[in-house]
Every structure is written in C-alpha cells, then in structure tokens.
Amino acid sequence: DVKVTQSSRYLVKRTGEKVFLECVQDMDHENMFWYRQDPGLGLRLIYFSYDVKMKEKGDIPEGYSVSREKKERFSLILESASTNQTSMYLCASTELKNSGNTIYFGEGSWLTVV
Amino acid sequence: GEDVEQSLFLSVREGDSSVINCTYTDSSSTYLYWYKQEPGAGLQLLTYIFSNMDMKQDQRLTVLLNKKDKHLSLRIADTQTGDSAIYFCAESKDAGNNRKLIWGLGTSLAVNP
Numbered sequence: 001d002v003k004v005t006q007s008s009r010y011l012v013k014r015t016g017e018k019v020f021l022e023c024v025q026d027m028d029h030e031n032m033f034w035y036r037q038d039p040g041l042g043l044r045l046i047y048f049s050y051d052v053k054m055k056e057k058g059d060i061p062e063g064y065s066v067s068r069e070k071k072e073r074f075s076l077i078l079e080s081a082s083t084n085q086t087s088m089y090l091c092a093s094t095e096l097k098n099s100g101n102t103i104y105f106g107e108g109s110w111l112t113v114v
Numbered sequence: 115g116e117d118v119e120q121s122l123f124l125s126v127r128e129g130d131s132s133v134i135n136c137t138y139t140d141s142s143s144t145y146l147y148w149y150k151q152e153p154g155a156g157l158q159l160l161t162y163i164f165s166n167m168d169m170k171q172d173q174r175l176t177v178l179l180n181k182k183d184k185h186l187s188l189r190i191a192d193t194q195t196g197d198s199a200i201y202f203c204a205e206s207k208d209a210g211n212n213r214k215l216i217w218g219l220g221t222s223l224a225v226n227p
Contacts, residue, residue, distance in 0.1 A: 004156075042219035043157075043202070090156055103147075103215065105156035 003027075006091050006106035013113050019078040021109050023091030029104075032074035033058075033092040034066060037108070043090065049074055081113045118218040120203050125224045132190040134221045136203030139184060143205040143216075146179060148188045151200045151220070160188070160201075190223075198225045 007022040025032065033048040035058075045058030049068040063085060067075040074093075078085055091106040118138045126132045138146065144165055149157040163170045163177045163186070170177045176189040190197055203218040 040219070043217045045215075092157075102159045102162075103157075105149075105158065107156045108154070 004091055004093055004104045004106040006089075006109045008109050009107065010110045011112070013078075013081050013111065015082060015113055017081050017113075019081050019111065019113075021076040021078075021089055021091075021111070023074045023076070023093075023106055024072050025074075025091075025093040025104065026072065027093060027095075027104065028071065029093040029095055030071070031094045032068065033094075033103075034064075034074065034076045035090045035092065036060070036087040037090055038087050046076065046089075078111075081111075083113050085111065086113045087111060118203055118205055118216050120201075120218040120221045122219065123222050123224070125226060126193050128193060128195055128225055128227050130193055132188075132193045132197065132223055132225075134188045134190075134201050134203075134223065136186040136188075136218055137184055138186065138203070138205045138216070140205060140207055140216070141181070141184065143207045145206040146177075146186050147202075147204045147206065147215075148175075148177065148186075149202040149204065151202065153199070157202060193223075193225050195225045195227060198223055 004025045013019050031050050034046045035043045037043050044060050046064050047066040049055045055066050065077045089109045092103050094103045120136045147162040148160040150160050151157045161172050163179050168179050174191045178187045200220040200222050202220045205216050
C-alpha cells in the first residue's frame with residue numbers, strides 16, 4: 001500500500017520558533033510537494049522538488065524553506081514561525097512525468113503558532 | 115488566468131444523487147482529477163479523466179467532461195453519509211520538465227439522513 005507519511009499530525013509552536021515538518025514517501029517518486037490548506041483559500045503550493053537537492057518555489061514560498069537530501073524525504077522548514085503560518089500543511093508526491101499520475105497525499109500536519 | 119472554480123457547498127439527502135460541478139480555464143490541460151478530503155485527513159484520489167475522454171464511470175462515480183465548455187462534473191449515485199467530505203477538482207498540465215496542478219477551492223458535500 002503506497003504511503004506518504006507526515007511525522008507530526010498536531011504541533012503547537014511559539015512565535016519565533018524554528019519548525020520542521022517532515023514527510024517521507026515509500027514509492028520512489030521523484031516529485032514531492034508541500035501545500036498549505038486554509039479555509040476559503042483551498043490548497044496553495046509552497047514549494048516542490050523534482051529531484052534530490054532540487055527545489056522550486058510554489059505560489060507562496062515566503063517564510064518557508066525546504067530540504068530534499070534523500071529522494072524519499074522532503075522537509076518543510078519555518079525559520080521563525082509566525083501566527084499567520086497557523087494552518088494545515090499537506091505533503092504530496094507523484095512520479096515525475098507519467099500519464100494520469102496519481103498524486104498521493106499525507107494525512108496533514110496541523111500547526112498552531114501562538 | 116489559471117482558475118478552477120467550484121461551488122463551495124452542496125447538500126443532498128441520503129440515497130439521492132449528488133452532482134458536483136467544476137469549470138476550468140486551460141484547454142491544454144491533459145488530466146482532470148477529483149479528490150476527496152474527509153474531515154481532518156489528507157486528500158485521496160477518487161478518479162481522473164484524460165482530456166480526450168468525455169465520460170468515465172467507476173462504480174457509483176460518473177465523471178463527465180465537456181471540453182468545449184471546459185466543464186467537469188462528478189456524479190455520486192446513491193449518496194451515503196460516508197460521502198460527506200470536501201471534493202476538490204484539479205487540472206493538470208505539462209509545465210516544461212514537470213506537471214503543474216491547478217486546484218479548485220473544494221466543494222463541501224453534506225449528506226443528510
């Protein structure tokens with residue numbers, strides 16, 4: 001059974017803290033994504049990566065960075081968390097360029113910044 | 115622009131059919147997807163349709179694609195309370211070395227007993 005695993009389901013962090021959100025996939029997918037989901041705004045792409053050590057900015061990269069040191073792992077980093085980063089974060093993965101690819105999502109990480 | 119639009123809410127009675135609609139803007143989109151998100155969970159793929167098809171059926175799900183009007187619909191037959199969720203429409207198109215997904219905001223389906 002294919003799996004995208006987000007290590008933390010619920011986190012509460014203080015303003016200014018550094019936050020790591022980890023995501024691991026077991027499907028040997030090239031592409032990995034980080035989205036945030038907010039009510040009324042749908043899914044917004046923060047960053048994606050199409051290979052190890054490669055990353056590209058999505059639509060809302062400000063305040064975030066990412067790391068892809070191994071193919072299976074894609075980390076989202078909030079260098080200095082702020083209250084407007086309180087959100088649900090979704091990791092996803094897919095094969096690089098194949099017809100009709102399914103995009104597989106993790107269960108989501110709920111981050112509250114206080 | 116790159117917009118995928120869906121109505122935000124739909125309420126149906128258990129046993130009725132649900133029809134969730136979506137419009138997209140890019141006629142070069144290759145695949146169109148329907149994803150389901152249950153409360154507190156990630157998204158799971160329900161079904162997808164390739165742009166050269168006009169219909170796809172999978173058990174209780176029927177996807178209709180009108181390419182001329184750039185309109186996609188998802189019909190759920192015999193809707194059950196377990197179908198209550200948010201349904202996302204997405205279009206996929208090639209973007210150089212990669213694929214870009216454009217997401218709708220999601221339709222929240224409420225199924226009443």
